[in-house]
Amino acid sequence: MWLLQSVRIADIKAHDGEDVTIRGWLYNKRSSGSIHFLIVRDGTGFLQTVAVRGEVPDDQFELCNNLAQESSIVVTGRIRADRRAVGGFEMSASSIELVQMSEDYPITLKEHGVDFLLDHRHLWIRNPRQHAALLVRHEIIAAAEDWLRNNGFIKVDAPILTPAACEGTTTLFETDYFGEKAYLSQSGQLYNEAACMAFGKVYCYGPTFRAEKSKTRRHLIEFWMIEPEMAYATQEDNLVVQEEFVSYIVQRCLANRREELITLERDLSKLECIVPPFPRISYDEAVELLNAEGREFEWGEDFGAPDEAVISMRYDKPVFVTSYPTKIKAFYMQPDPDRPEVVKCADMLAPEGYGEVIGGSERIHDFDLLKARMREHDLPEEAYGWYLDLRRYGSVPHSGFGLGIERTVAWITGSEHVREMIPFPRLLNRIYP
RNA sequence: UCCUCGAUAGCUCAGCGGUAGAGCAACCGGCUGUUAACCGGUGGGUCGCAGGUUCGAAUCCUGCUCGGGGAGCCA
Numbered sequence A: 001m002w003l004l005q006s007v008r009i010a011d012i013k014a015h016d017g018e019d020v021t022i023r024g025w026l027y028n029k030r031s032s033g034s035i036h037f038l039i040v041r042d043g044t045g046f047l048q049t050v051a052v053r054g055e056v057p058d059d060q061f062e063l064c065n066n067l068a069q070e071s072s073i074v075v076t077g078r079i080r081a082d083r084r085a086v087g088g089f090e091m092s093a094s095s096i097e098l099v100q101m102s103e104d105y106p107i108t109l110k111e112h113g114v115d116f117l118l119d120h121r122h123l124w125i126r127n128p129r130q131h132a133a134l135l136v137r138h139e140i141i142a143a144a145e146d147w148l149r150n151n152g153f154i155k156v157d158a159p160i161l162t163p164a165a166c167e168g169t170t171t172l173f174e175t176d177y178f179g180e181k182a183y184l185s186q187s188g189q190l191y192n193e194a195a196c197m198a199f200g201k202v203y204c205y206g207p208t209f210r211a212e213k214s215k216t217r218r219h220l221i222e223f224w225m226i227e228p229e230m231a232y233a234t235q236e237d238n239l240v241v242q243e244e245f246v247s248y249i250v251q252r253c254l255a256n257r258r259e260e261l262i263t264l265e266r267d268l269s270k271l272e273c274i275v276p277p278f279p280r281i282s283y284d285e286a287v288e289l290l291n292a293e294g295r296e297f298e299w300g301e302d303f304g305a306p307d308e309a310v311i312s313m314r315y316d317k318p319v320f321v322t323s324y325p326t327k328i329k330a331f332y333m334q335p336d337p338d339r340p341e342v343v344k345c346a347d348m349l350a351p352e353g354y355g356e357v358i359g360g361s362e363r364i365h366d367f368d369l370l371k372a373r374m375r376e377h378d379l380p381e382e383a384y385g386w387y388l389d390l391r392r393y394g395s396v397p398h399s400g401f402g403l404g405i406e407r408t409v410a411w412i413t414g415s416e417h418v419r420e421m422i423p424f425p426r427l428l429n430r431i432y433p
Numbered sequence B: 001u002c003c004u005c006g007a008u009a010g011c012u013c014a015g016c017g018g019u020a021g022a023g024c025a026a027c028c029g030g031c032u033g034u035u036a037a038c039c040g041g042u043g044g045g046u047c048g049c050a051g052g053u054u055c056g057a058a059u060c061c062u063g064c065u066c067g068g069g070g071a072g073c074c075a
Helices: A008-017 A058-067 A114-119 A128-150 A189-199 A235-256 A258-263 A283-292 A305-314 A367-376 A383-387 A405-413
Strands: A019-031 A035-041 A047-053 A071-080 A089-100 A173-178 A180-182 A199-211 A222-231 A280-282 A319-322 A339-343 A345-350 A355-363 A398-404
Touching: A008 A047, A008 A339, A019 A047, A019 A089, A019 A199, A035 A058, A047 A058, A047 A258, A058 A089, A089 A283, A114 A280, A128 A199, A128 A222, A128 A235, A128 A258, A128 A405, A173 A189, A180 A280, A189 A199, A189 A222, A189 A383, A189 A398, A222 A235, A222 A405, A235 A258, A235 A319, A235 A355, A235 A398, A235 A405, A258 A405, A280 A283, A283 A319, A305 A319, A305 A355, A355 A405, A367 A383, A398 A405
Parallel strands: A047 A089, A280 A319
Antiparallel strands: A019 A035, A019 A071, A035 A047, A071 A089, A173 A180, A199 A222, A222 A398, A319 A345, A345 A355, A355 A398
8 A cells, every 4th residue: 555655746735744755766866974865756746855864763874875866765754845945845854765776877967868868768758857748748638638528529549550551652561460461550530530420529549650761850650649530520610629629738738737848948928829719821822921931932842841830930829721732632631622723621830840730631521532532542442442431321521630749749848859759759760668 | 862960988078190088977985955066086998890091090081880960751
């Protein structure tokens, strides 16, 4: 019964004046002859404990001389407010019990290189900044699921092993499925479309895999996506849902993870203004804008990262870029009936240059049109028979989108790189630890 | 795949033709209010790998390997 009896450092303020026991690890130590300052972490926070010679048993005081970083210890003592302690509270220790002595913990409090830290990711996640970012990630996922649940979406998960590509045929991880080829999922969307015809509003949350040789601060080989899909929803409905959804997530992080955002030195004013409605700009307007900025961009090309940055930097909220050319978008996107050369879609670009966090569209609901588009894209009809069925039995206009979790975490935490936004990143040529 | 930068002590780096350095970490000692504590001492390196130039290479040249940043690719 340790877990239930222990006090969590996160709740320490409620125990001012009480004797409590903390079960944790030694984050750092400062010693001064007859006094030791032990900074203990327990997974929920950090607490300075003070061990004074004479106030703890002598053998335990001597133990502190040799106590190494990340040794596991159980500390008991009285909690009291003290301005000299980071966090405003500290513990006067009465007993220090060693669980296991750590030896030569590799990650020191000084600077380290990226390669070294990634090789020690299993330990790096104990670091305060990494810890804070992953707590924000947790909040983002919880907030997203709460919003969807509260708005009538049913969680219907999609398979990871799939018989055919959801999108283009490049960049898939191939595996063997009892003698047949199978691929790791790139999106749960096609299955979501089936599910939304059964449940109305659905979502899936899971990992997706891209075998792209991308080496940028915005790309992971394995990343997580949350994908809502709605029957009888137009692209206009889709955009309203997206701005409500994303605003809720941001405001929840501000409310519940303010301390972590402060640890990460995030400028909170940049998040406080994230409320609906979000600005919208059409692809056509974006092209004009880029040319006005001197980037020589031709209609029909896809935006590169620098182009997205130019567009998003003009706004202090996420911006929707709508109506992309049909040619550069996925086969299932609904062409605009008045202008078939563009589709009813939108990418949501996060502010401050964080790039695309959402891609969404209205899907084609007409059987013949979908079949024609699949032929244009050379997709094997036999693998997509079930998908075409959805246009055969009660097809209706429907829309959906996918939110990339790690890019969203990077934006909300104000972080440089998505690799630190997931506990164990899979990167180009890196699958350890 | 392309451009670009890099690889020296456990870590972060300096040294850039004349036989290897610092800070931190480790270990020993000192200190009753530290905040990446501080002060003194000790140990620790085939200078990524393979060739070449040179009297002499961590240092210059070539190739390779690995990594960073960027581009491309990328709902």
